[in-house]
Amino acid sequence: MKRILLLGSTGSIGTQALDVIRKHPDLFKVVGLAAYSNGELLARQANEFRPSMIALTKGIHDLKDMVKYPCEVITGEDAAVRLVESCDADIVLNAIVGVAGLLPTISTIKGGTTLALANKESMVTAGEIIVNLTREKGVDILPVDSEHSAIFQCLQKKGAQKEIRKIILTASGGPFRDYSCDMLKDVTAEQALKHPTWSMGKKITVDSATLMNKGFEVIEAHWFFGVKYRDIEVVIHPESIVHSMVEFVDGAVLAQMGVPDMRLPIQYALSYPERIEGLTERLNLYGLSLTFREPDTRTFRCLKLAYDAAIAGGTYPAVLNAANEICVELFLKGMIKFLDIPLLIEKALDGHKPIYNPTIEDIIYVDSQTRDAVKKMVVN
Ligand SMILES: NC(=O)c1ccc[n+]([C@@H]2O[C@H](COP(=O)([O-])OP(=O)(O)OC[C@H]3O[C@@H](n4cnc5c(N)ncnc54)[C@H](OP(=O)(O)O)[C@@H]3O)[C@@H](O)[C@H]2O)c1
Incomplete structure (x- = not known):
C-alpha cells in the first residue's frame, strides 16, 4: 500500500x-x-x-x-x-x-x-x-504532466536517456491555434478558457492558449531529461492523441499515445514502475487521423520568450514565470488584453538584472519584485 x-x-x-x-x-x-x-x-x-x-x-x-x-x-x-x-x-x-x-x-x-x-x-x-x-x-x-510522462514512458530502457537525439513535445495549440494576430486582439477570457481537448484549471488553460504552457514544458523537459534546449522541439498536434515523442540517435521515434485524460499520467506516476488497470477510455484507432505542424511563434510569442529566458538562464525563467502569473490573473479579470500578455512579459524580462546560480531565496525575491514591476506597468 x-x-x-x-x-x-x-x-x-x-x-x-x-x-x-x-x-x-x-x-x-x-x-x-x-x-x-x-x-x-x-x-x-x-x-x-x-x-x-x-x-x-x-x-x-x-x-x-x-x-x-x-x-x-x-x-x-x-x-x-x-x-x-x-x-x-x-x-x-x-x-x-x-x-x-x-x-x-x-x-x-x-x-x-x-x-x-x-x-x-x-x-x-x-x-x-x-x-x-x-x-x-x-x-x-x-x-x-502528460508530455513528460509520455517521454518518461518512452525512456524506460536502461541507459535510454544517453541515446536521445531529440525530444518532440506535442501541443494542442489551444482554442486560438488557427487565429492570426489580428483575430487575437479582442479575444476574451471566456474564449480562452474553452480548451478544445483538455479540461484543466484556469491558469494552465490560459497558458495553453498563449503557448506559454508549452514554453514551460520545454524548460521542464530540459531539467527532467537533461536534454539541450536546441534538441527540444515543439509540434502542434490538434488531436492531442500523441502525448509526446522521443527521437533516438538511430532515427527511431517512440511515441506514447492515448485519449487526452490526465488520470492516465497521474496514475502512472503513482503506480510506477507498475502499470495497473486504468480509468480512461480506450483509444480507438479506426477513423483517427493525426496531424502535426510547426508552431507560429510570431503570433504566439510566449513560446519564443520561454526559449529565450530558458537559454539566458539564471533568474530569467523566474521572471518569465512571475510576469506570466500576474498577466494571466489580470487577463482573467479583464484588466489586460490577450496580446498584452507577451508584451508585458517581454518588458519584465528586458528590465531584469539577472542573478546566476540563484538560491531559492533569490528566486522568491525576484518573483516578488517582478510581480510588483508588472503591476506597475499596467497601472501606468
Ligand atoms: N490540470 C491539468 O490538466 C494539468 C496538466 C498538467 C500539469 N498541470 C499543472 O498542475 C498544477 C495544478 O494545475 P490545476 O489545473 O490542477 O490547477 P487548479 O485546478 O487551479 O488547482 C490548483 C490547486 O492548488 C491550490 N492552490 C492554489 N493556490 C495555492 C497557493 N497559493 N498555495 C497552496 N495551494 C494553492 C488550489 O487550492 P484551492 O482550490 O483551495 O484554491 C487547488 O487545490 C499546475 O502547475 C499546472 O500547470 C495541470
Whole structure:
C-alpha cells in the first residue's frame, strides 16, 4: 500500500488524483491533503479518504468542525510546507498551481520522499536547484504532466536517456491555434478558457492558449531529461492523441499515445514502475487521423520568450514565470488584453538584472519584485 500526500487536492489534478486513488483502495492510501482556500471541498475529501492530517492556507475557520473524525488540521501561510514536513508518506503529489508550489517541492525532496510533480512552475523557476537536490538526496521525481510522462514512458530502457537525439513535445495549440494576430486582439477570457481537448484549471488553460504552457514544458523537459534546449522541439498536434515523442540517435521515434485524460499520467506516476488497470477510455484507432505542424511563434510569442529566458538562464525563467502569473490573473479579470500578455512579459524580462546560480531565496525575491514591476506597468 503506497501512502500518498496530495497537495492541491481541490484542483483539477488533485480531484483527478483522488479518482485514481478511489479506484484502487487496495493500492493507495491518502495520508494527507492540502488546499489553499476551498475548505468545504477539502473537508468533504477528508471525510471520504480519512487522512491523518490536512492543511488549508486561507479561509474558513470551522474546518475542524466539518471534519467528522480525529484529524490534525494545519492552517496558515506555510500550511502545505508544514504538512509535508510532518506527514509520513511514500509519495508527495504536488498539484499546487503556480510558484506557490516551489517550497513544498523543495521540502519534499529535502525530506527524502518521492515526488510526483504536476506543479511545473517549480521546475521552471528552480530546475537546476531541484535536479541537484534530488541527486544529493537520492530522491526520485516522477513527471505528471502528460508530455513528460509520455517521454518518461518512452525512456524506460536502461541507459535510454544517453541515446536521445531529440525530444518532440506535442501541443494542442489551444482554442486560438488557427487565429492570426489580428483575430487575437479582442479575444476574451471566456474564449480562452474553452480548451478544445483538455479540461484543466484556469491558469494552465490560459497558458495553453498563449503557448506559454508549452514554453514551460520545454524548460521542464530540459531539467527532467537533461536534454539541450536546441534538441527540444515543439509540434502542434490538434488531436492531442500523441502525448509526446522521443527521437533516438538511430532515427527511431517512440511515441506514447492515448485519449487526452490526465488520470492516465497521474496514475502512472503513482503506480510506477507498475502499470495497473486504468480509468480512461480506450483509444480507438479506426477513423483517427493525426496531424502535426510547426508552431507560429510570431503570433504566439510566449513560446519564443520561454526559449529565450530558458537559454539566458539564471533568474530569467523566474521572471518569465512571475510576469506570466500576474498577466494571466489580470487577463482573467479583464484588466489586460490577450496580446498584452507577451508584451508585458517581454518588458519584465528586458528590465531584469539577472542573478546566476540563484538560491531559492533569490528566486522568491525576484518573483516578488517582478510581480510588483508588472503591476506597475499596467497601472501606468
Ligand atoms: N490540470 C491539468 O490538466 C494539468 C496538466 C498538467 C500539469 N498541470 C499543472 O498542475 C498544477 C495544478 O494545475 P490545476 O489545473 O490542477 O490547477 P487548479 O485546478 O487551479 O488547482 C490548483 C490547486 O492548488 C491550490 N492552490 C492554489 N493556490 C495555492 C497557493 N497559493 N498555495 C497552496 N495551494 C494553492 C488550489 O487550492 P484551492 O482550490 O483551495 O484554491 C487547488 O487545490 C499546475 O502547475 C499546472 O500547470 C495541470
